[in-house]
Amino acid sequence: MKIYFSGSIRGGRDDAKLYADIIEHIKQYGEVLTEHIGQMDLQENEITDRQIHDQDLNWLIESDIIIAEVTVPSLGVGYELGRGVEMKKPTYCFHRTPQTSAMVSGCPEIKTYHYESLDEIKVLIDQIFQ
């Protein structure tokens, strides 16, 4: 099982530690292709935007499932969700805000969940994989 985890990078890193905790939990179910999303000291400077894009797109194509934390608004996460839907990848989004984008919560191909704590998202993720 190859898992694409998606979270905000340039949109804001407020949730970076949370991404790392979620990724740590997800790893029991398969290989997380985008484990760097949770790195607190993430450095992108050594590769070009084109290289980042192509690497992430290849991982997206390769993945069996997409898990996204969408609380921090992010163009990149939205882009990955849009392409993922077109690729018919099973896609699950999680947000702590009362609502998220209508393009995400209103998309019939994406399952969207509201949650409040790390413990709560862990339970939801367990249900998805079981």
Added chain:
Amino acid sequence: MKIYFSGSIRGGRDDAKLYADIIEHIKQYGEVLTEHIGQMDLQENEITDRQIHDQDLNWLIESDIIIAEVTVPSLGVGYELGRGVEMKKPTYCFHRTPQTSAMVSGCPEIKTYHYESLDEIKVLIDQIFQ
């Protein structure tokens, strides 16, 4: 010429007036399907997220070109860009921040421009349509 203009709604409305000014300028080149993006008093409450999603997706499919202002990070804008790329729509993104998402600026199918003023984006838009 049917034009899909994309800008942040739930991600933040700081640029709503700017979106309206850009749309006003673009209208000379065709029909802007998403003119409501520039409405200062935009109300979404009367329709469901599913209705918003399906309406916007239909406009995206119908459009000949996508123009997006991506300065305010937005999941919905990113989603539209991702689906638009898969639909092979000519896509142009504009940002005032020094950089934008690597998934946008690194995408070979999207043309991305940095600009600073309304006058400057008007000139760039004129060049696209001429």
